[in-house]
Amino acid sequence: MGEDFNYCGGDGNYYTGDTGWHPDGGWGSLIAAKVAFYLDPLTRNTGALRVIPGSHQPDHFVRKEGIDVNNSLGLFGIPPTEFPGAIALETNPGDVVIFNHDLFHASFGGTSWRRMFTMNCTIKPETSEELEQVRRYMQAHTPGSNNYVTGAGMYYPPMIDTADENRLHHLRQPIEIHDQLFPHLARDVVNQESTV
Ligand SMILES: O=C(O)CCC(=O)C(=O)O
Numbered sequence: 001m002g003e004d005f006n007y008c009g010g011d012g013n014y015y016t017g018d019t020g021w022h023p024d025g026g027w028g029s030l031i032a033a034k035v036a037f038y039l040d041p042l043t044r045n046t047g048a049l050r051v052i053p054g055s056h057q058p059d060h061f062v063r064k065e066g067i068d069v070n071n072s073l074g075l076f077g078i079p080p081t082e083f084p085g086a087i088a089l090e091t092n093p094g095d096v097v098i099f100n101h102d103l104f105h106a107s108f109g110g111t112s113w114r115r116m117f118t119m120n121c122t123i124k125p126e127t128s129e130e131l132e133q134v135r136r137y138m139q140a141h142t143p144g145s146n147n148y149v150t151g152a153g154m155y156y157p158p159m160i161d162t163a164d165e166n167r168l169h170h171l172r173q174p175i176e177i178h179d180q181l182f183p184h185l186a187r188d189v190v191n192q193e194s195t196v
Helices: 069-076 128-141 157-161 164-182 187-195
Strands: 005-016 032-038 050-053 088-089 097-100 106-107 113-122
Touching: 005 128, 005 164, 050 069, 128 164, 157 164
Parallel strands: none
Antiparallel strands: 005 113, 032 097, 032 113, 050 088, 050 106
């Protein structure tokens, strides 16, 4: 994605149970990447992230044939945990996993206390087509998509208030796009309302 990426938000969760196989998108090219780090050692049977390498490509057989990976037992007699070609990315705290949002991924066997933090980054669009894709991404994956009132639009205030130029570089365009998409949640609107 290069140095000129947009930071499009993050989260921290306790994940409970299996996630099932899914991609987070189907853009067909690199639009968004997920950066994940886990605060517990994870093995293939205790919740490590599994991925199907290559499944971010539109011509991967899973996508082309529309295969329901979660139904692999019914389709092929193979449990989803053993889907052919899938690998488990076993991690220790300090490791970072980075993957294209289009990649099929899953986690199996984790406890109810599996701690996962993510950061989502998109390309900084250069063409009108890329801009449209990033706008569609942000329509579905940002605070406004869920009607979250952060008090500052795209980010919670500390993210902006403590930002130096290096960080702001990755925040400016998401702030602008978010506030165009969700004007009722825009930073200035919310600030004005809260001072009335
Ligand atoms: O549980 C995980 O490790 C992955 C969570 C997940 O599926 C996701 O972030 O989309």
